[in-house]
Amino acid sequence: MFGDVRYNNFNSYLQKKFGCRVYKISLDAGLGCPNRELGTPCVYCDAQGSGTGASLEQASIEDQMTKWMRSYRKYYSAEKFIAYFQAYTNTHATVSELKQLYIRALHFDDVVGLAIGTRPDCVDHEKIDMISSFAGDYEVWVEYGMQTSHDKTLSLIQRGHTYADLKKAVAMTKGSGVKICVHVIIGLPGESYDDIMQTAHEVAQLGIDGVKIHLLHVIKGSQLEQWYLNGDIRLLDKETYVHFVCDFLEVLPPNILIQRLTGERHQDMLTAPKWCLQKAVVIRDIQRELKRRNSRQGLRWKDKNSGL
Numbered sequence: 272m273f274g275d276v277r278y279n280n281f282n283s284y285l286q287k288k289f290g291c292r293v294y295k296i297s298l299d300a301g302l303g304c305p306n307r308e309l310g311t312p313c314v315y316c317d318a319q320g321s322g323t324g325a326s327l328e329q330a331s332i333e334d335q336m337t338k339w340m341r342s343y344r345k346y347y348s349a350e351k352f353i354a355y356f357q358a359y360t361n362t363h364a365t366v367s368e369l370k371q372l373y374i375r376a377l378h379f380d381d382v383v384g385l386a387i388g389t390r391p392d393c394v395d396h397e398k399i400d401m402i403s404s405f406a407g408d409y410e411v412w413v414e415y416g417m418q419t420s421h422d423k424t425l426s427l428i429q430r431g432h433t434y435a436d437l438k439k440a441v442a443m444t445k446g447s448g449v450k451i452c453v454h455v456i457i458g459l460p461g462e463s464y465d466d467i468m469q470t471a472h473e474v475a476q477l478g479i480d481g482v483k484i485h486l487l488h489v490i491k492g493s494q495l496e497q498w499y500l501n502g503d504i505r506l507l508d509k510e511t512y513v514h515f516v517c518d519f520l521e522v523l524p525p526n527i528l529i530q531r532l533t534g535e536r537h538q539d540m541l542t543a544p545k546w547c548l549q550k551a552v553v554i555r556d557i558q559r560e561l562k563r564r565n566s567r568q569g570l571r572w573k574d575k576n577s578g579l
């Protein structure tokens with residue numbers, strides 16, 4: 272149903288919709304994050320707030336857009352782009368400040384979309400209404416950091432919100448014209464295979480449009496790095512991760528767009544596991560495993576929902 276890929280690939284969706292490959296420009300607006308301001312960042316987060324670090328170098332949104340659009344055009348002959356506010360919490364400002372920020376990125380030629388990464392406890396109706404005002408002219412996504420459906424894990428990793436907060440944010444966003452993506456992490460401390468699959472079943476029931484699946488990885492300078500160096504946590508090996516991702520995909524509805532299948536960090540920032548640096552190999556192995564099983568995204572979701 273998805274060709275050889277066997278999952279509902281986000282890039283293919285964009286290619287079909289816009290007639291060419293669409294490139295995401297990762298932006299760092301330096302908006303900060305409520306968790307970091309409280310002095311209790313998520314245990315896996317570093318000073319760059321899971322972003323490029325551009326705001327720490329005082330690079331404006333215009334500088335970042337110009338630099339990366341030029342680079343993608345030069346090296347990949349890119350034609351169209353999505354402005355992706357990635358670092359920190361990109362709804363952590365007033366509605367008017369946020370609106371101006373998004374407009375500054377959208378006014379560049381050939382930008383066809385807006386993606387906003389944020390925490391589920393940092394949106395309200397006013398912010399969603401403002402974001403949805405762009406949805407008539409652009410491909411607009413909000414990406415919520417869900418990570419897991421288990422409150423005990425959310426507490427352990429210092430997320431500062433609950434699963435109920437995520438469900439509330441999703442309910443608030445649904446029907447606004449803004450598409451919803453959630454981020455999940457596989458391999459979180461203390462989580463069993465059954466815990467991970469329970470999260471997969473919860474994601475399947477949320478009625479969202481997209482998912483980013485991340486591998487738990489250790490970034491230099493994070494609290495998680497201390498846990499790892501002290502031997503307090505164990506990381507997944509590649510084979511186990513591939514197996515878990517395939518199981519996860521099987522229970523998701525076939526219509527959910529898969530935006531990411533593993534983590535992505537520069538080698539200078541990564542402590543472990545080193546195997547995740549070979550992103551293409553991980554994705555290839557996931558595809559091979561689905562093929563070996565003669566499986567695909569939605570295989571077990573369909574069985575469950577058709578009562579078979």
Ligand code: SF4
Nearest residue numbers: 304312313316320359
């Ligand atoms: S919400 Fe995001 S930016 Fe804030 S501490 Fe957690 S990972 Fe870092």
